[in-house]
Amino acid sequence: xxxxPVLLCxxxxxxxxxxxxxxxxxxQLQKLMDTERQLLLFLEKLYTRFSEDDxxxxxxxxxxxxxxxxxxMTSSVRHPLDAVVGLRRYHGYVGKYLQLLPDTMATRVxxxxxxxxxxxxxxxxxxxxxxxxxxxxxxxxxxxxxLMTSSLFNVSARDCIAIATVxxxxxxxxxxxxxxxxxxxxxALKHQTSQSVTRGNTHQHQPSEKDPKGNLLSExxxxxxxxxxxxxxxxxxxxxxxxxxxxxxxxxxxxxxxxRWRLEELHDDPHIVLFHDVIADWEADVFIxxxxxxxxxxxxxxxxxxxxLSEARTSKVAWLWDNHTHTVARVSRRVADITxxxxxxxxxxxxxxxxxxxxxxxxxxxxPHYDFYVNQDNVKTSRGFSSNSGDRMATFMxxxxxVEEGGATVFPELGIxxxxxxxxxxxxxxxxxxxxxxxxxRHGGCPVLYGHKWVANKWIRxxxxxxxxxxxxxxxxxxxxx
Numbered sequence: 001x002x003x004x005p006v007l008l009c010x011x012x013x014x015x016x017x018x019x020x021x022x023x024x025x026x027x028q029l030q031k032l033m034d035t036e037r038q039l040l041l042f043l044e045k046l047y048t049r050f051s052e053d054d055x056x057x058x059x060x061x062x063x064x065x066x067x068x069x070x071x072x073m074t075s076s077v078r079h080p081l082d083a084v085v086g087l088r089r090y091h092g093y094v095g096k097y098l099q100l101l102p103d104t105m106a107t108r109v110x111x112x113x114x115x116x117x118x119x120x121x122x123x124x125x126x127x128x129x130x131x132x133x134x135x136x137x138x139x140x141x142x143x144x145x146x147l148m149t150s151s152l153f154n155v156s157a158r159d160c161i162a163i164a165t166v167x168x169x170x171x172x173x174x175x176x177x178x179x180x181x182x183x184x185x186x187x188a189l190k191h192q193t194s195q196s197v198t199r200g201n202t203h204q205h206q207p208s209e210k211d212p213k214g215n216l217l218s219e220x221x222x223x224x225x226x227x228x229x230x231x232x233x234x235x236x237x238x239x240x241x242x243x244x245x246x247x248x249x250x251x252x253x254x255x256x257x258x259x260r261w262r263l264e265e266l267h268d269d270p271h272i273v274l275f276h277d278v279i280a281d282w283e284a285d286v287f288i289x290x291x292x293x294x295x296x297x298x299x300x301x302x303x304x305x306x307x308x309l310s311e312a313r314t315s316k317v318a319w320l321w322d323n324h325t326h327t328v329a330r331v332s333r334r335v336a337d338i339t340x341x342x343x344x345x346x347x348x349x350x351x352x353x354x355x356x357x358x359x360x361x362x363x364x365x366x367x368p369h370y371d372f373y374v375n376q377d378n379v380k381t382s383r384g385f386s387s388n389s390g391d392r393m394a395t396f397m398x399x400x401x402x403v404e405e406g407g408a409t410v411f412p413e414l415g416i417x418x419x420x421x422x423x424x425x426x427x428x429x430x431x432x433x434x435x436x437x438x439x440x441x442r443h444g445g446c447p448v449l450y451g452h453k454w455v456a457n458k459w460i461r462x463x464x465x466x467x468x469x470x471x472x473x474x475x476x477x478x479x480x481x482x
Contacts, residue, residue, distance in 0.1 A: 023129035024361040025316035031118040033075040081151040130166040132363025144178040157183040226412040231446035234408035234417035272428040284400040291318035291357035312367040320355040342464040351464035356457040368444035372430045390462025398456040406449030
């Protein structure tokens with residue numbers, strides 16, 4: 001029996017593969033869900049053939065056909081509940097159908113998925129996605145009713161019970177009770193289509209509980225109430241209904257006189273600014289396309305290949321060197337033009353790091369953190385290109401996509417936030433004028449509630465400042481732009 005030549009990826013033996021932890025990347029999750037109908041059609045054809053030889057397979061065939069009939073009209077994972085339900089449904093196919101196949105055929109299915117750039121989910125990934133959903137409810141104070149009435153998929157009682165069980169184990173009693181209540185009365189619920197999670201029915205009571213450490217997933221997550229409150233204030237980014245502390249907006253020129261940039265000052269000291277329209281749509285698309293095939297689980301470290309996995313950061317990243325393509329090199333030079341800082345990459349004592357392109361998944365977030373090394377001794381022991389380059393002096397972060405709801409970048413110590421506006425870029429210095437780290441630059445990425453979030457970080461090292469800026473109190477080049 002020949003296997004369908006156009007299918008999907010991953011041996012579900014726990015081996016590390018491209019697409020693992022698929023719930024932490026909306027792009028890879030979308031790829032997976034786009035294959036769902038194709039997989040079921042293949043299985044229908046396969047089990048039809050099996051049934052002709054052995055009537056015992058007719059029950060499995062009937063189950064595949066029922067799953068095909070029950071598929072939702074859309075495979076979109078923009079809505080978090082749709083993504084969680086879809087991932088759990090897809091995971092069910094492993095036990096019901098794929099594990100019954102001959103080993104060689106199952107491996108071919110897995111290999112095809114890998115080539116497609118995604119993977120079959122295991123139980124841990126399904127649980128991770130449910131934690132992401134609960135994180136959204138806890139951060140944004142979303143009722144279960146809001147999620148249910150805005151979901152496009154058919155949510156079953158088993159789906160609700162699975163989420164309730166995870167909530168109960170995490171100590172989220174109110175959320176667990178809500179999901180159990182919805183599961184018990186699901187037939188009475190009416191689903192409605194909405195493109196906004198927060199426009200749904202609010203008949204459920206507001207969840208307010210967190211586990212004893214204030215975190216759904218991990219002891220080392222740094223969530224705090226100031227962070228959550230700022231995330232709620234900057235949740236509805238699709239309407240650009242955000243506020244700033246200064247509301248100062250102007251056009252500025254940099255080292256290249258004929259180039260003008262729209263600058264919005266979010267904070268004066270430390271100086272944090274948002275540049276608008278600094279990357280073209282097609283350039284952002286190039287970054288996303290290049291990164292999509294190289295995404296790996298993000299770590300809490302400060303150089304490629306250094307760091308550890310943590311639920312304080314749920315996303316996937318890819319590194320694009322300046323010589324990757326002409327487009328990447330041009331955008332890197334643009335950062336230099338805007339900031340007046342050298343962004344050239346070198347194998348040692350580099351002026352700046354490669355671009356780190358980030359894609360967030362279900363409830364994807366990055367708890368408040370510093371971009372500079374908290375332990376300054378680590379600067380001296382850095383390896384590779386970061387050796388002899390100093391610390392991360394400044395951060396320039398491009399927003400490559402719009403995010404309908406959630407996903408803002410907030411600074412808890414300053415009480416400000418920036419919306420993920422496509423083609424804009426956030427810029428700030430991580431150090432004080434005297435050369436010491438600035439603790440006020442602690443920042444975090446709010447959980448993505450609805451939509452796809454892509455960003456590209458360019459970290460500029462102290463070596464660049466030493467070579468391009470004199471030791472004066474006015475560190476920020478944007479202060480002197482006119």
